[in-house]
Amino acid sequence: MKKILVIVLFFGIQFSFVSCSKDSDSINEQILMAETFMNVSYGSNAQQKYDLYLPADRSTEKTKVIVLVHGGGWVEGDKAEMEFFIPYIKLRHPNHAIVNINYVLADANTPAFPNQFLNLDAVINKLTTEKNELNILPQFGLIGVSAGAHISLMYDYAYDPDDQVKMVGDIVGPSDFTDPFYSENPAFPAYMAALVDESAYPTGTDYATVLSPAFRVSNASSPTLLFYGNADPLVPLSNATTLNSKLNNAGIDHNFTVYNGGHGDWAPNDIEDVKAQLSAFVDTYLGVN
Template sequence: MKKIFVLIFLFGIQVNFISCSKDNDNNTTESLEEKTMLNVSYGNDPLQKYDLYLPADRSSNKTKVIVLVHGGGWTGGDKADMDFFIPYIKLRHPDHAIVNVNYVLADMDTPAFPNQFLDVDAIINKLTAEKDELQILPEFAMIGASAGAHISLMYDYVYDNDDQVKVVGDIVGPTDFTDPFYSENPNFPALMAALVDESAYPPGTNYAEVLSPALRVTNDSSPTLLFYGNTDPLVPLTNGTTLNAALNNSQIDHSFTVYEGGHGDWAPNDIENMKEQLSTAVDTYLGVD
């Protein structure tokens, strides 16, 4: 009788163990549905919001993140300006998350620098802190247009202390404010003064230098893709060549593509070529294992 009781007891443990194992298996293999979260706040300002697109079957072991940063001269623009990228990214990179960000635009009371770089830092920190809840792996590609490219480059080259950004796409971004195109413009000093929070920098800081990504390249900078127009009236092609030379000198993986046209108003096939290059870079530097 005692032997029978022991056998029943052991059998019960075995059944319970198998049952729990099955439950655990179900939990670990349970797939997550695609999810969109619009206007997620990352600060107190109404502009401190982002849209987050989470893919199906995501996990904290593989789901890396593509960040889109709009342009607008640091004083305008909206994340909606980058919406045209989202269907393409979803098609080409269905296993990546996408974050389309707004940052606080500069005005008479709110300077752009360094606040807009710090906004990006707040977004990266929030996503990193919520990686388990969101089921993402906090490694990032940053794709910026115009002022957004400048912000993206500066964030990677200066503020990304934990090396979470793995590749940057620079679409007509200003990179060198010491360029005569800017420095010889009589209105430029006033513009720079309006954009900079002087209290955030040491006295005597040369703002044109410290805010120029081409002059902040180091051996730790991320691979960078450069896209410029040869007749751009807002950002001179020399800003592209200067950054290209700096990346060469620091032996950073990069590419430099020049299209016929101005500030992003390129032929449709050139736009497609740019998107294809960016997509290949995501596969190369931010691939899903």
């Protein structure tokens, strides 16, 4: 009798220990704190860095990722220019992770294309590989400004075969380099040649077309928001209307908004409208389950 009692007590203690251990693990999973990692390296170049903002109570089942991509004509700019978005995203979408990226800027030795698209690919691949460590779900929304919008559009339309990107926010992004605004500019061919790594493309490639997001739209493209100015000296409104038409023809859900002003220098209420539309798109296409 005593021996049976000892066995019962032993297994009771073991069961209690296992139960407590599981409860403890469960509690630990539930109380993940928000974390920020600045200047995370994703490549060998010193410019290949991103800032990562992880929310509290994140998990691989629900924590999707918003990626911010700065502008600067492919040759300048920095992720610091996108920081103004971050407090709004944290407030409006507290359950999303945020990644604010730098990419390798083009210079005499390093062309922009396709390297900058591949930089974004490297970021997405790194985050995907580390999804369990970071407790994130590798589904992405891209928000880019100017050159960053061009990179974001090109990535989604041409470099995302696994459909990890679920939405794109395009703020004044160049989308059609065949537009006379560019093609009839005497300096444009030299500028394009300087930006392109010709060894990465087949001989005879029409770079103006291949590098234009408007001509890469397909029925696999992600829902896209377009924001443009009606007096933009850098990206003509005709670029936006061409992209809008291509998205219409492909049946891609999108919205096209034109503001009074130039290259993003719009009225404060227009900037708030951009944020609100992006936020609604995140809810629709990158919502937390």
